[in-house]
């Protein structure tokens with residue numbers, strides 16, 4: 001284990017991660033949400049591209065063993081495993097509009113118990129790296145499921161994740177990983193639990209290479225992202 | 228009124244209260260479309276905010292096309308097709324390589340058109356985002372599946388969008404040859420911008 005960090009519920013964090021690391025994210029309470037953005041550390045204009053990730057792997061959600069792909073066709077990370085077979089990729093991330101029904105609170109009034117949306121948290125982390133609104137792409141919401149019906153309707157599944165649910169990502173290139181544990185935008189209560197992030201050397205993993213030709217090609221492109 | 232051949236782009240200002248009509252002249256042709264607040268380019272179309280707030284994966288008449296700040300940029304006020312995609316994103320040379328293999332790397336793709344055309348109004352790589360695919364059919368299913376299916380539009384079908392503020396409309400008329408989104412034969416579209424009444 002190289003680094004272990006518990007991100008409190010409703011907080012945001014960012015970390016630079018070398019290629020070949022495993023990020024194990026574990027929900028420390030029920031109904032967790034982790035809104036995730038990925039940027040290439042050496043070239044932050046190359047960002048996680050959710051539509052390209054979904055269409056290349058014919059999926060409307062994120063699940064193992066999919067590869068998370070960038071704007072420029074690089075495999076950024078592999079979802080190497082998860083106790084859950086659905087992570088939302090269609091609903092963006094919460095904004096102040098979604099937190100307001102539970103009462104937006106100020107630092108002056110409640111100090112560090114203030115409620116911060118995922119967007120505010122992700123923007124705060126982006127700004128530390130000289131990035132801003134222009135760099136905010138579609139996110140993935142780990143631990144959340146928004147079910148689809150066959151006419152395209154969407155409904156969040158409450159209680160989709162339980163304490164102890166987990167997902168592992170393998171970094172395929174050096175990444176800037178930005179995350180918020182604020183609520184999913186369709187959450188109906190304010191009760192975001194913390195999420196533990198453990199970073200270690202990743203074991204070899206062939207699951208994505210064997211999953212689909214598209215996933216294998218994204219890993220090939222990652223290996224030659226910088227020649 | 229502008230005819231946009233396949234593989235070409237369009238960018239135009241639609242003033243608040245004005246409209247843009249996009250016509251699929253020969254049918255089954257994807258029109259990849261991005262929208263920007265003309266006075267704040269970072270307040271741009273957001274596919275996932277739009278999908279979430281309308282609780283539907285598809286766009287159709289009545290869909291409010293939201294920005295990252297949750298402002299309504301445009302409303303889809305007419306649609307003779309019935310359903311359009313905003314999950315599938317645009318094609319790029321790089322995503323073609325992932326989807327179809329290295330031999331497609333040098334085939335023309337929407338992302339190049341977005342960048343070349345967007346540059347006229349200051350839209351660069353940082354400002355590109357997840358787009359709308361008018362006339363494209365990308366069904367999703369309750370088990371989490373997604374596919375690129377044959378288009379639903381026939382010659383002369385159109386969408387019309389009404390601007391709720393001053394908006395730049397950036398279009399790439401998709402040159403994709405590797406899947407059925409253009410019926411394996413990319414064809415021209417027509418774009419008609421009307422000033423507010």
Ligand SMILES: [Zn+2]
Nearest residue numbers: 318337401403
């Ligand atoms: Zn295209």
